[in-house]
Structures are given as structure tokens and as C-alpha cells.
Amino acid sequence: MTLVELLVATTVAVIAGVGLLAAYHAVLNLIEVSQQSVVALNDLTDIMERIKATPFTQLTASFPNGMAGAYGPVVGGYTLSSEQIRVTHQPNTNSDPRELVVQVTWTNRSRTYQRSLSTMRASRAS
Numbered sequence: 205m206t207l208v209e210l211l212v213a214t215t216v217a218v219i220a221g222v223g224l225l226a227a228y229h230a231v232l233n234l235i236e237v238s239q240q241s242v243v244a245l246n247d248l249t250d251i252m253e254r255i256k257a258t259p260f261t262q263l264t265a266s267f268p269n270g271m272a273g274a275y276g277p278v279v280g281g282y283t284l285s286s287e288q289i290r291v292t293h294q295p296n297t298n299s300d301p302r303e304l305v306v307q308v309t310w311t312n313r314s315r316t317y318q319r320s321l322s323t324m325r326a327s328r329a330s
Contacts (some may be wrong), residue, residue, distance in 0.1 A: 217265075239313060243282045244308040244319045251289060251306045254320055260300075260327040267291040267304065285308035301326030 229322045252265075258266050272288040296305040307320040 233313070237317065238282055239308065240312060240317065241319060243284055244287075244310065244317070246282075247284075247287070247289060247308050248306055248319060248321045251291070252323060255291075255304055255306070255323060255325065260325055263302075263304070263325060264293070264297040267293075267298050268295045272309075284308075284312075286311040 238299060254300070255263070255267060268291070269330075270290065270292050272290045287308065290307045292305045292307070293299070301324050303322055303324050305320055305322040308316055309316060309318040311317075
């Protein structure tokens, strides 16, 4: 085996190793975002259950339109970096029935992610 062959083999091995490390790093990042998405969906489910349990006449007071707020501790107590939960009433807070859209936004490594769910509510008098 010559020195040139040894250098070529070493270079190929180093390039393959760097490629594997880059792939491993990308997979770890995807796993982290996936775990955060699960937490966000749990938060969305928790807020949806609260909306479901709130009487129709108190929806506007309990979930102000468009305000990003902390709605108390969420299930499990996990929080995401820069997490904001926003509830929007469509088309407005006086509509009956109305659609309520819950959106969770958070930041991971300078990138913003969001997940949302919606539900319809109506007063029983309609």
C-alpha cells in the first residue's frame, strides 16, 4: 500500500465521518422539534378542554379575543421557549355560533413554530 492510497482512504473516511455526524445532528434537531410539537399539542388540547367546559356567555371574558396570554398552568407543567397561546373568536366575540381558534407559538433555535386547533361553540338558546 502506498502513501497516496493511504491518504485517499483517510480522506474518504473523514468525509464519510463528517457526513454521518451532520446527519446525526439533523436527526437530533428533528427529535427535539417533534417533542416540542407534542408539548404544543398537549397545550392546545388543554385549552380546548377549558373552552369546552366554559359556559358560552363567559367565553369572551375567559378567553379574550386575540390576546396572547398565559392561561394558567397547562397539563404536565411543561413550557416551551417563548411560548404564547392565543385564542381568536371568528368572526367576532358577539357571534352565535362562533369559531374559536387556539394557536400555540414557540421558538426553537431562532426559528418560530406554531400549531393550532379550532372548535365551534354556540349558545343553547339558538
